[in-house]
Amino acid sequence: MRLPQNSPSSAESATTTTRSAPVTVEGLTVRYGDTHAIRNVDLKVKPGEFVSLLGPSGSGKTTLLRSVAGFVIPDSGRILMGDDDVTRLPPRYRNFGMVFQRYALFPHMRVADNVASGLKTRRVPKAQAKDLGAEALALVGLTAEARRYPEQLSGGQQQRVALARAMVIKPSLLLMDEPLGALDLRLRQQLQADIRALQQRLSITAIYVTHDQEEAFSMSDRVVVMNAGRISCQGTPEELYSSPGSSFAASFVGHNTVFSLGRADVPADGTIAGLPGQERPFRLTEPVAADTSSVHFVVGIDHIRCYDHPAPHAEEATVLGRRFTGLNELVTVQVRDTIMTVLAPASGPEAGDRVYISWDPGDLHVIEETADGSVVRAGRAVDSSVASPGNSSPRAVVGQ
Numbered sequence: 252m253r254l255p256q257n258s259p260s261s262a263e264s265a266t267t268t269t270r271s272a273p274v275t276v277e278g279l280t281v282r283y284g285d286t287h288a289i290r291n292v293d294l295k296v297k298p299g300e301f302v303s304l305l306g307p308s309g310s311g312k313t314t315l316l317r318s319v320a321g322f323v324i325p326d327s328g329r330i331l332m333g334d335d336d337v338t339r340l341p342p343r344y345r346n347f348g349m350v351f352q353r354y355a356l357f358p359h360m361r362v363a364d365n366v367a368s369g370l371k372t373r374r375v376p377k378a379q380a381k382d383l384g385a386e387a388l389a390l391v392g393l394t395a396e397a398r399r400y401p402e403q404l405s406g407g408q409q410q411r412v413a414l415a416r417a418m419v420i421k422p423s424l425l426l427m428d429e430p431l432g433a434l435d436l437r438l439r440q441q442l443q444a445d446i447r448a449l450q451q452r453l454s455i456t457a458i459y460v461t462h463d464q465e466e467a468f469s470m471s472d473r474v475v476v477m478n479a480g481r482i483s484c485q486g487t488p489e490e491l492y493s494s495p496g497s498s499f500a501a502s503f504v505g506h507n508t509v510f511s512l513g514r515a516d517v518p519a520d521g522t523i524a525g526l527p528g529q530e531r532p533f534r535l536t537e538p539v540a541a542d543t544s545s546v547h548f549v550v551g552i553d554h555i556r557c558y559d560h561p562a563p564h565a566e567e568a569t570v571l572g573r574r575f576t577g578l579n580e581l582v583t584v585q586v587r588d589t590i591m592t593v594l595a596p597a598s599g600p601e602a603g604d605r606v607y608i609s610w611d612p613g614d615l616h617v618i619e620e621t622a623d624g625s626v627v628r629a630g631r632a633v634d635s636s637v638a639s640p641g642n643s644s645p646r647a648v649v650g651q
């Protein structure tokens with residue numbers, strides 16, 4: 252990683268007045284010493300689109316966002332805003348607004364001055380700065396608080412000020428890095444809705460970093476799942492929920508159960524038998540691809556039945572624990588060596604109780620991956636009308 256240079260080559264052309272710049276990231280790699288923070292990332296964000304980068308801590312979300320902002324210069328790859336290559340353009344010429352997790356307000360400045368501070372460095376005349384500042388404060392509903400100091404505001408209000416400060420320059424791109432992480436749940440939900448509404452009203456292009464899947468799902472047009480510096484898969488919230496594009500996303504998002512088989516455990520005729528909770532064999536409709544090294548069978552929690560009594564085709568399981576999410580009662584069960592999370596039957600079984608689990612092969616989502624975790628293909632259906640039981644008994648079943 253190198254620090255940005257100070258000599259802009261195409262500052263004027265990169266500073267656009269439209270609020271909906273498309274962003275293109277091509278083959279981006281950033282290393283810190285031996286650590287690959289991001290590896291060969293490609294990403295396109297459409298004008299006016301709200302894209303979330305979702306992934307666990309350390310997956311490279313912040314590094315990718317800071318590269319788009321210009322705080323990090325990549326080791327290789329390019330970043331375009333519109334048609335302009337901004338890869339080496341200093342941040343102040345990129346015309347984005349940014350909101351960080353920590354409010355980063357100036358404590359000794361009134362709210363109005365905090366908001367207008369971004370205009371000063373751009374040498375906007377005072378009278379115009381005042382109007383623009385008032386306009387930005389109105390956007391976030393804080394007109395009445397203009398003369399207060401940050402410490403006289405709640406956390407949620409402070410983050411609204413940070414948002415107003417990001418918006419005051421009329422950016423063509425809004426970048427947010429876990430901006431609501433420090434707020435309690437209720438405020439967070441309120442601000443999620445407010446930020447989304449503002450972004451849609453202004454149709455500003457937005458990239459939003461979060462490790463919270465509910466937040467990503469509720470706000471975004473598209474969610475990009477990151478893992479270990481790479482984009483694992485991406486899609487609309489609905490697509491990711493119903494048909495995750497990688498085994499990592501399937502484990503990270505929702506409450507899927509993922510059965511993972513090594514290539515050697517899939518017989519040549521593609522007949523699979525003996526997965527936990529499924530006594531009937533089924534068959535892959537196509538041969539496994541040449542470079543596939545693992546095959547993952549994903550079943551969503553909505554498709555798993557859990558009975559408190561023996562039922563046809565259901566396999567016995569032991570309840571390990573239960574958890575109330577506020578919406579659902581979930582139980583964690585063990586079927587042979589596999590741990591699954593399922594919706595609790597009405598009887599509300601306790602740890603140690605016996606339950607019976609089943610699911611249909613027709614509801615499986617199949618993902619094939621290479622040895623390094625790249626997705627070969629995802630979403631294949633299986634043929635569940637296999638008449639005779641297959642003789643394969645998978646050895647390496649890993650449930651989740």
Ligand SMILES: Nc1ncnc2c1ncn2[C@@H]1O[C@H](COP(=O)(O)OP(=O)(O)O)[C@@H](O)[C@H]1O
Binds near residue numbers: 289308310
């Ligand atoms: N300034 C830095 N110096 C060294 N390593 C860093 C630095 N920033 C990030 N990293 C490393 O890069 C990887 C990605 O970090 P980051 O982009 O902050 O991930 P995330 O935002 O998803 O938590 C991590 O392994 C992290 O430790």
Ligand SMILES: [Mg+2]
Binds near residue numbers: 312313
């Ligand atoms: Mg981060």
